[in-house]
Amino acid sequence: MKLSTKHSVLAVALTLILAGLGGVALAQDKEAVLKNRETLMKGQAKDLGSIKAYTEGKADMAQAETSAANLTQSTKKISEVFPPGSAATSSDGKYGTKPAIWSDWNKFLDAQKNAASKADALLVAVKSGDKEKVSVAFSDLGKNGCGACHETFRETLKN
Amino acid sequence: MTRGAYLAAAAGCDQCHTDIKNSGRPYAGGRALETPFGTIFTPNITPDRATGIGRWRLADLERALRWGSAPDSSHYLPAFPFPFYNGLTDTDLVDLKAFLDGLPAVFRINIAAAPSIFSTVWTRAAITIVAECFPGPWQPDPIKDPAWNRGAYLVNTVGRCGDCHTPRHWLGALELKRQLAGSPAGPGGKAFPNITPDSETGIGNWSEDDIMNLLKDGQTPDFDFVGGAMAEIVKNTTRLVDADRRAIAVYLRSLPAVRSEQRAAR
Numbered sequence: 001m002k003l004s005t006k007h008s009v010l011a012v013a014l015t016l017i018l019a020g021l022g023g024v025a026l027a028q029d030k031e032a033v034l035k036n037r038e039t040l041m042k043g044q045a046k047d048l049g050s051i052k053a054y055t056e057g058k059a060d061m062a063q064a065e066t067s068a069a070n071l072t073q074s075t076k077k078i079s080e081v082f083p084p085g086s087a088a089t090s091s092d093g094k095y096g097t098k099p100a101i102w103s104d105w106n107k108f109l110d111a112q113k114n115a116a117s118k119a120d121a122l123l124v125a126v127k128s129g130d131k132e133k134v135s136v137a138f139s140d141l142g143k144n145g146c147g148a149c150h151e152t153f154r155e156t157l158k159n
Numbered sequence: 160m161t162r163g164a165y166l167a168a169a170a171g172c173d174q175c176h177t178d179i180k181n182s183g184r185p186y187a188g189g190r191a192l193e194t195p196f197g198t199i200f201t202p203n204i205t206p207d208r209a210t211g212i213g214r215w216r217l218a219d220l221e222r223a224l225r226w227g228s229a230p231d232s233s234h235y236l237p238a239f240p241f242p243f244y245n246g247l248t249d250t251d252l253v254d255l256k257a258f259l260d261g262l263p264a265v266f267r268i269n270i271a272a273a274p275s276i277f278s279t280v281w282t283r284a285a286i287t288i289v290a291e292c293f294p295g296p297w298q299p300d301p302i303k304d305p306a307w308n309r310g311a312y313l314v315n316t317v318g319r320c321g322d323c324h325t326p327r328h329w330l331g332a333l334e335l336k337r338q339l340a341g342s343p344a345g346p347g348g349k350a351f352p353n354i355t356p357d358s359e360t361g362i363g364n365w366s367e368d369d370i371m372n373l374l375k376d377g378q379t380p381d382f383d384f385v386g387g388a389m390a391e392i393v394k395n396t397t398r399l400v401d402a403d404r405r406a407i408a409v410y411l412r413s414l415p416a417v418r419s420e421q422r423a424a425r
Contacts, residue, residue, distance in 0.1 A: 045382035052382070142384045143376045143397065150386025158350050 034088045037081040040074055044146075047071050051122065051138055055131050064134070068123040075116040075145070079109055089157065096155035108153060115145035163258025166251055169403070170244075170317050171395035175201050187211070187265035193347065194238035195331075196284055200270035207264040217256050224252065225296075227288065236272075236284050237291070242333075246297035246316035291332045306402075310410025313403060314339075318395070323351045323388060339414060341421025347388065352423040357416035362423045370408035374399070 047067035054064035087097045101108050118141040125137040160168075167173065178189035178201075188203040206213035212220070215230065222228045227241035235241060247255075297316050299308040314320045323345040325333045340361070341353035353361040362370070365380060372378045374396035377385040385393060396404060 048378075048382045052378075139376045142378050143393070147377045147384035147386055147390055147393070150384060151390045152386075154386045156349070156385075156387025158352075 030086060030088060033081065033083060033086045034091070037086075037088075038091060040077060040081050044071060044074050047074070048138070048142065048146075051126065051134065054126070055135050055138065061126070061129060064126050065123070068119070068126040071119040071141070072116065072123050075112065075119045078112045078115070078149075082108070094156070094158050096157050098153050098155050101153050108149075111149040111152060115141065115149060118145040161254065161258060162251075163254035163256070163261075166255055166317065167258055168398040169313065169395060170319075171392070172204065174391055174394060176204050184263075184265045184267070186259075186262055187267045188269060189267060192238055194236065195346075196236045196238060197272065199236060199238055199272045202269045203265065203267045204259060205262050205265040205267075206260055207266050210266050210268050211264060212259065213264060217253065220256050220259070221252055224255075226293070234285075234288070237288055237331075240319045240322050242288070242291040242293060243316055243319035243322065245293045245295065246312070248296050248312075292335065306406045306409045307413060309403065310406035310408070313399075313407050314410050318392070318407070320354070322346070324354050337417055337419070339411070340417035340419040341423070343421060345388075349388070350421050351388070353417065353419040353421045354411060354423060355414045355417045355419075356412050357418050360419045360422045361416060362411070363416060365423075367405060367408040367412065370411060371401070371404045374404045374407060375401075 047070045050059050050067040051064045051071075053059035054061060082097070082101055084102055087099070087102075089096045118137070122134070122137040122141050125133040128134075173185050175190060175192065176186045176188050177183050178187070178191075180190070183189050184205070186203070186205045188201045190201045192199050192201060203211040205211040208214055215223075219230045222230070223235070224241060224244040224247055226245070227235040227237065227239060229235065297312050299305075300311070303311075321333055321339060324339045324341060325335070326337050326340065326342040328334050339354045340357075342351045345351040355361040356363040358364055369380045372380075373385070373389075374393065376397065377390055377393040379385065396407075
C-alpha cells in the first residue's frame with residue numbers, strides 16, 4: 001500500500017513536471033512562430049518598398065528584380081508561418097489572427113496562392129522594364145493580394 | 160462615367176447598399192450592418208417602384224440624404240451617414256438622382272430592423288441627430304485654392320471620414336474641435352487613428368504621396384496593406400482620379416494638428 005501510494009505520488013509529480021515542460025516548450029514554439037511570421041511579413045514589406053522605389057526612380061532595376069524574385073518565394077511560405085494553434089497578437093499589439101485562418105484553411109491557402117500568382121506577375125512586369133506595368137502589378141499584389149488576405153484573415157485590434 | 164456614377168463610387172453607396180457577402184444585386188440592399196443601434200439591413204435603392212426608391216422625386220432624395228428623413232417622414236438611423244451628406248451640393252444631388260434612376264431596377268423587399276431595437280435605440284438616435292450639427296450644402300472657401308476646397312468636400316461630405324476618425328461626445332455627436340483626431344471607440348467599438356498632421360500622434364510625417372498611396376492601394380508608408388475598416392474605404396478611394404486623391408491629401412495636411420491618444424501608423 002505504502003509503496004503504491006508513493007508511486008502514484010511520484011507519477012502525479014512526474015506528470016505535472018512533464019506537463020509544465022510541455023507548456024514551456026509550446027510557449028517557446030509560439031514565440032518562434034510569431035517571430036518567423038513577423039520576419040516574413042516585414043521582409044515582404046521591404047521587398048515591396050524597393051519595388052515601389054524603382055517605379056519612382058529611386059532604386060535600380062536589379063534591386064527591384066531581386067526583390068520581386070524574393071516575393072515570389074516568400075508569398076509561397078505564408079501558410080508555413082501560420083501552423084495550427086498559432087493564434088497570436090503581433091508584437092506591436094496592432095494585429096491578431098482571425099480563427100478563420102484555421103477553420104477555413106483551404107480558403108486561406110487560396111488567398112496565399114492568389115498573392116503568390118500576383119507576385120509572379122509582378123516579377124514578369126519588373127523584368128519587362130516597363131514601369132507603368134510594374135506600378136499596375138504592384139497595386140494588384142498589394143491591394144488584391146496582401147490587402148485582401150489581411151481583410152479576411154487578419155484581425156485589426158487598433159485601426 | 161457620368162458625374163453621378165463617379166460621385167456614387169466615391170461615396171461607396173454600393174458598399175453598404177449591396178449584400179456582397181450573399182452575392183446580392185448591386186444597390187439592392189440587404190447587407191447586415193452591425194451598428195451602435197443594433198443590427199440593421201440596408202435598404203434597396205434601385206429604381207424598383209415597389210421595393211426600391213423608384214417613386215422618389217428629387218425632393219425625396221434630398222430629404223433622405225441631407226436630413227435623414229424618409230418620404231413617409233420616418234427617420235433613418237444615423238448608421239446612414241446623412242449628417243455628412245447634409246453638405247452635398249445641389250448639383251451633386253441632381254447628378255446622383257440621375258445615376259440612381261438609371262440603375263437596373265431590382266425587386267427585393269427590405270428587411271425591417273428587429274422590433275426590439277426601436278425603444279431605447281430610437282431615443283438614443285434621436286438625441287444624436289438633434290445634437291449633430293447640420294452645416295447645410297457645402298460652400299467653397301474662396302481664399303483657399305481649388306484642390307483644398309475639393310479635398311474638404313471629399314473628406315467632410317462625400318467620404319465622411321469623420322464618421323470613424325472624429326471622436327464623439329457623450330451625446331454621440333461629433334466633437335468638431337477634435338476633427339479627425341482619432342476616436343477611442345469608433346464603429347465596431349474599435350479605436351481609429353488620428354489623421355491630423357500632428358507629427359507625434361497623427362500623420363504629420365506622411366507626405367502627400369504617402370496619403371495618396373494609402374487611398375489608392377491601402378498601402379501605409381511602411382508597406383503594410385490595410386485590411387481593417389479602412390480596407391472597405393480604400394475600395395472607394397481607389398476608384399477616384401489621382402487629382403481627387405491629391406486633393407484629399409492637400410486638405411488633410413492643412414488641418415490643425417491635434418495631439419491624441421489614437422496614434423496613426425508611423
